[in-house]
Structure formats: structure tokens, C-alpha cells
Amino acid sequence: MNVYQPRTSEHAFVLFDVLRAHERLAELPAMSEHADTALLLQVIDEAGRFVGEVVAPLNRSGDEIGAQWKAGAVTMPPGFRESYQAFWQAGWPSLACAVEDGGQGLPTVVEAVLHEQLNAANHGWTMAPGLLHGAYECIRHHGSDALKARYLNKLASGEWLATMCLTEPHAGSDLGLVQTKAVPLANGRFALSGTKIFISGGEHDLSDNIVHLVLARLPDAPPGPKGLSLFLVPKFEADGQRSAVHCERIEEKMGIHASPTCVMRFDEAAASIVGEPGKGLNAMFVMMNAARLLVGLQGIGLLDAAWQKANAYAQERRQMRAPGSSKAGRADVIALHPAIQRILQTQRAWIAAGRVIAYRTALELDTQKHHPDAAKREAAARWCSLVTPVLKSAWTEQAFCGASACLQVFGGHGYVREWGIEQHVRDARVAMIYEGTNEIQAIDLLVRKTLPDGAAALQTLLAELAAEPGQSQRTRQALQAFSAFVQEQVVPHADAGPDQPFWLADDFLRSLALLLMAWAWDRLATAPDVEATAHAAFWRWVWPEFDMRMGMMNTTLKTGQPAPAML
Structure with a gap:
């Protein structure tokens, strides 16, 4: 188990x-x-x-x-x-x-x-x-x-591992505050100095070399994010010499204890520039976007692992007679109890829908790269841009909340280490934070990807989803209602106050997540051997929550005040 x-x-x-x-x-x-x-x-x-x-x-x-x-x-x-x-x-x-x-x-x-x-x-x-x-x-x-x-070959094969060195003690989500410096050298390389924190795998003995990709600032660079460049610093140079890169300590964390989260110090380490000066974030976002899809997959995987444990336990653990049981006094397995079924079926609904959305996103990445039709490539890029922040945010949140619900299936046994479920709760929590916090994902979706073009890209995506074969009438109606709401309410009121879109962002992302789940479950329902219990569980709560989130955004737009945060 x-x-x-x-x-x-x-x-x-x-x-x-x-x-x-x-x-x-x-x-x-x-x-x-x-x-x-x-x-x-x-x-x-x-x-x-x-x-x-x-x-x-x-x-x-x-x-x-x-x-x-x-x-x-x-x-x-x-x-x-x-x-x-x-x-x-x-x-x-x-x-x-x-x-x-x-x-x-x-x-x-x-x-x-x-x-x-x-x-x-x-x-x-x-x-x-x-x-x-x-x-x-x-x-x-x-x-x-x-x-x-x-x-390239060493990274492609995995013989050497890599890090992404962005965060500094004073610069987390705001990378424009990065202070690490890179000074040009006569040989065309750079001397890189500074301290980076929260660096996953900054030092370890898994591979014979580690390739550090580091955001830093050239001496004449302007302040802010436009002044950042990207540099490569290997743990070992080609001649076998150790670079001036030091792991000062690893963090003591709530979870993922097997992953060293390092504080890395660069002492005039020899570095090579990656891409153009001042275009470091452009180069780094290639890495960050790939990482965000993988973090969404972390959420799905961790939730599935927690569900497997809870489901196996529920099939074996006998307690009181389940409601409706025909044999008085019989102890039934807890999987027959409605409260436990509700927990397990809800997580299965999230897992199944998440897989459809994540795998579709991966297919769109290949379409974006390789399809001969420019219109298909454009549509794929639109999907990836709008859906990736939703996948990262909604499914990492559910991984933590759902793993906690799965722990509840075990009762007191879940709170002790013997059964292994508490590790999933601890491990899952970090995915809501790294690679851009879930709040940053919501801001990215609404403020950076929806409002600048008047929601044109989002409107197109919603229309494409509604037009796909197999969509239920209720899903089509919800997609159209959300599209109208964005066009008639969100976009016109976006400049009502400088903070207005930021109050809306979290409910906006959650609403889109629920719509994507409805689309996914309509797709699942048309396939053979669909999981009927998870399907039923999904439809029981998706539309009430969707209506509630829309109501919360309406309240925010009318009053100019934030709706209460959901617990």
C-alpha cells in the first residue's frame, strides 16, 4: 500500500x-x-x-x-x-x-x-x-x-543535470530586483558573483556535472527585468577544474526531503552568456514554461498517488455498517460509506480531467513546433499560453487539498508515518509555490494574457472548445456565458482601478479551470469505458462552484471590493 x-x-x-x-x-x-x-x-x-x-x-x-x-x-x-x-x-x-x-x-x-x-x-x-x-x-x-x-548532448541524454538559478533573498517573484553581477573578461567570458537561494539540485552526487543557468546583471545594464542576462556556469569546466560555485547549505523543508534545496554562492565564477545581453528573461522563460507544465503534472501525479493509497485502505478497512447495508450489525469496508465515496470519487474526477488537459497541452506543444499549417500552430500556441497557468495553479492546489482529503480516509492512521499518506500532503504543498506561485499564475492569465488584447485570444479558445464535437449543452452554455461575462464585464471594467484585475484574478483562473474540466469530462464521457462514479461526482459540484465563482467576480466588479477568499 x-x-x-x-x-x-x-x-x-x-x-x-x-x-x-x-x-x-x-x-x-x-x-x-x-x-x-x-x-x-x-x-x-x-x-x-x-x-x-x-x-x-x-x-x-x-x-x-x-x-x-x-x-x-x-x-x-x-x-x-x-x-x-x-x-x-x-x-x-x-x-x-x-x-x-x-x-x-x-x-x-x-x-x-x-x-x-x-x-x-x-x-x-x-x-x-x-x-x-x-x-x-x-x-x-x-x-x-x-x-x-x-x-547539448549531455543535457539531452541526462548524463549531466541542470539548475535554474533565479531567486535571491530579496528577489523572488520580482526578478527585476536581481543583483547578481557578471563582469566581462578578456577571454570573452564573464566573472559571475552573487548568491541564489531555493535552487533545486544545486549540489548533489547524482551526476558527474551540474549545469547552472543563472540570471545576472552586466555592469552597464539598466535596472529592472530588462537589464537581466542569462549565463551558464558548470560545476566542472572542460579541463576538470571545479568552478567557483559553492553550496553554502541546504534548506530544512516541510517536504521533498530527498531534493536538496540549496543556497548557492558564485565567487567570480567563470560564466558564458546564453543568448543576447539584456534578453535573459526571454531565454529563461523557455525553461520556466516547460517547468510549469511539469509542475501541473506533479499535481496530477501526487493526487493519483494519494488516491491510490486511500482507495486501497478504504477497500480493506472495516468499520460500522454502511447506510443502506442489508445486514444489520455487519461491519462494512469504509469504501461503502458515502462520506468516503465522496472523497475518493472527487479526487478521481480531478485526476481524470487533469490528465486530459495536461496531455492535450503536451500534444499542442508538438503541434506548435511541427504542424505545417500556420493556423494550427497559432491555435496550439494560444492553448498553451492560456491553459498552462490554469493547469499549474488549479491542479497543484488540488494535489495538496486532495491529498489532505485522502489522509482523512485513514482517520488517525493517516496522521502517523506508518501508512505513508502524510508524506504526500507535505510533498505536494511546495508545488503551489515554486515556478511562479499560484497567485502569480492567476495574474499572468488575466493581466498579462487576457486583458492586453481585449480577451481576443481567450474568446477564440472558448469558441473553439464550445464547437468541439461531444460537448454537452450545459458545458456549451457555460463557455458562452463566461465568454460574454469577460467581454461585457471584465474587459470594460479592467481600468476601474489599478488593483481591480488583481482582485479578480484568482476567481477568474478558477472559473476557467472548472470550464476546462467540464470540457474534459465531456470528452471522457464520449469515450468507451469511462469511469462512471468519478463522472457523476464531477457533475455534482462543478456547476455550483462555477456559478459561485462567477457571482464572486460580479460582486468584486460592482463594489470594487474583493470577494472573500475561499477556504
Whole structure:
């Protein structure tokens, strides 16, 4: 009961029965040879086997032992280095990387399935390779030929791991306050000095080298975010010399104990610039956007892992007779009790809908890159831009709240470590914070991606969803109502006060999340063998909450005051 096991048949159901991924991929010349259902199923099954047999069994010991810091070096928990070496040598990090870079050229959605499984199995372990693909894409699109030759293959294969060094003690969400300096050197490189905090995997013994991607400021750079440039600092140079990069300590955290969250100090470390001076955020956002999709998948995976534990326990734990039971005095398994069914079915509804949305997003990423039709590429980019912040925010929040609800199924047993459910609650909490807090995601969606174009992109997305075959009348009505509300109320009143959109942002994102779930469940309902109990559970609460959120936004717009926060 304590060890998660991937259920690859569920992943395959969403991919092939619901989303028809093989048909979508067949439209892409670069992916057509990988559109074979049997091939994709084989990869997913093998991934599930590796994750279940190699990574999942290390979850509890990794949490209890944790990463250990001593004199600047970090030792990972027993079994972590060996399992990671087996992971990259088997080719798992390179699934979606380009063949010319040593990758396998498989669809992004296959990598998405793998990362959902990995995060469900062992969140702390998966933090290490979690940034690999983003770092690879960053170097591939913005690195010089010399940087590509040195680092691209190593990152694509996963032989070397990477970090994303943004945050400083005084600069979290506001990266314009970054003070780390990069001074030009005569040899064309830079001397980089400063301190970065909350750096996942900043130091460890999993790989033989670590590639640090660091935001810093050139001497003549203007203040604010436009003055930032991106630099690469390796742990070891090509000649084997150790860079002037030091791990000062690792944080003692609520969860993900197996992932070293480091304070990193750069003492005039030799650095190479990535991309153009002053365009560091442009290059870094390639990495951040990839990371945000993966964090959304963390939410789905962690919720699934918590549900697996709670469901297994509920099928075995006998207590009082369930309401409606025909045998007086009989002790029934608690899975028959309505209160427990409500908890379990609700989480299943979130998991199933989240998979549809996340896997669709991964398919759109490949469409955006490879489709020969410019209009299809534009539509894919619109989906990814608007849906990614919703996926990251709503499903990481549900991972924490849902894991806590799953703990409730265990009663007092859930509050002790023996059953393993409390680890999921602790581990899941961080996903609401990193890669842009959930509040930042809501602001990004409304203030940066909806209002600047008068909600034109969002209106188009909502119309496309409503026009898809299989959508129920209620979902179409809700999509149209939300579209009208945005056009008639939100956009015209956006400038009623400088803080007006910010008061709306959280309810706005949640409303869109509920609409996307309704769209997803309509898609699920048209596929064979849909999960009837989770389907019914979803429709019981989605529209009441949607109506409530719309009412809260109406109140905010009319009064100019924020509606109360939801508990």
C-alpha cells in the first residue's frame, strides 16, 4: 500500500481513446513515424515498469533520510545515484529531445506521461531531472555553437543535470530586483558573483556535472527585468577544474526531503552568456514554461498517488455498517460509506480531467513546433499560453487539498508515518509555490494574457472548445456565458482601478479551470469505458462552484471590493 504503481492502462485510455493522440501526431511530419500506437504503448508500459520497480521503492527512505550536506558537498539518500544513473543510461531523459542532439525524437506527450508517473512515485527524486528538458531547450534555442557542442548532448541524454538559478533573498517573484553581477573578461567570458537561494539540485552526487543557468546583471545594464542576462556556469569546466560555485547549505523543508534545496554562492565564477545581453528573461522563460507544465503534472501525479493509497485502505478497512447495508450489525469496508465515496470519487474526477488537459497541452506543444499549417500552430500556441497557468495553479492546489482529503480516509492512521499518506500532503504543498506561485499564475492569465488584447485570444479558445464535437449543452452554455461575462464585464471594467484585475484574478483562473474540466469530462464521457462514479461526482459540484465563482467576480466588479477568499 505504501508504494505507488503506475496504471499505464489509464494513461493509454486518455491518450488514445479520448484524445486520439496517434491521429494528432500523424498530422505532424516530424512525428508521423512515432504515431504508431503500439510503439507509444510499449514506451509507456516500459516507463511504468521502470518507475514502479526502481524509483517508487525509494520514496519513503528518501523522505526519512533526506539529502545530506557536509562541507559544501551534498550526498543523496541511498539508492538515488544508482537509480538515476540507470535512468539516464536507459535513455529516459532523452525521449522528446531531437535525434540530432542524441535524443529519441518522441512526442512531448510521452515525456509528460513519464513525468506524471515519476512525480507520483517519488517527488523528491524527480526534482533532479525535472529541469533537464527546459535547460536543453534553452541551450538549443539560445546557446552559441560552442555551448551547444559542449552541453547539448549531455543535457539531452541526462548524463549531466541542470539548475535554474533565479531567486535571491530579496528577489523572488520580482526578478527585476536581481543583483547578481557578471563582469566581462578578456577571454570573452564573464566573472559571475552573487548568491541564489531555493535552487533545486544545486549540489548533489547524482551526476558527474551540474549545469547552472543563472540570471545576472552586466555592469552597464539598466535596472529592472530588462537589464537581466542569462549565463551558464558548470560545476566542472572542460579541463576538470571545479568552478567557483559553492553550496553554502541546504534548506530544512516541510517536504521533498530527498531534493536538496540549496543556497548557492558564485565567487567570480567563470560564466558564458546564453543568448543576447539584456534578453535573459526571454531565454529563461523557455525553461520556466516547460517547468510549469511539469509542475501541473506533479499535481496530477501526487493526487493519483494519494488516491491510490486511500482507495486501497478504504477497500480493506472495516468499520460500522454502511447506510443502506442489508445486514444489520455487519461491519462494512469504509469504501461503502458515502462520506468516503465522496472523497475518493472527487479526487478521481480531478485526476481524470487533469490528465486530459495536461496531455492535450503536451500534444499542442508538438503541434506548435511541427504542424505545417500556420493556423494550427497559432491555435496550439494560444492553448498553451492560456491553459498552462490554469493547469499549474488549479491542479497543484488540488494535489495538496486532495491529498489532505485522502489522509482523512485513514482517520488517525493517516496522521502517523506508518501508512505513508502524510508524506504526500507535505510533498505536494511546495508545488503551489515554486515556478511562479499560484497567485502569480492567476495574474499572468488575466493581466498579462487576457486583458492586453481585449480577451481576443481567450474568446477564440472558448469558441473553439464550445464547437468541439461531444460537448454537452450545459458545458456549451457555460463557455458562452463566461465568454460574454469577460467581454461585457471584465474587459470594460479592467481600468476601474489599478488593483481591480488583481482582485479578480484568482476567481477568474478558477472559473476557467472548472470550464476546462467540464470540457474534459465531456470528452471522457464520449469515450468507451469511462469511469462512471468519478463522472457523476464531477457533475455534482462543478456547476455550483462555477456559478459561485462567477457571482464572486460580479460582486468584486460592482463594489470594487474583493470577494472573500475561499477556504
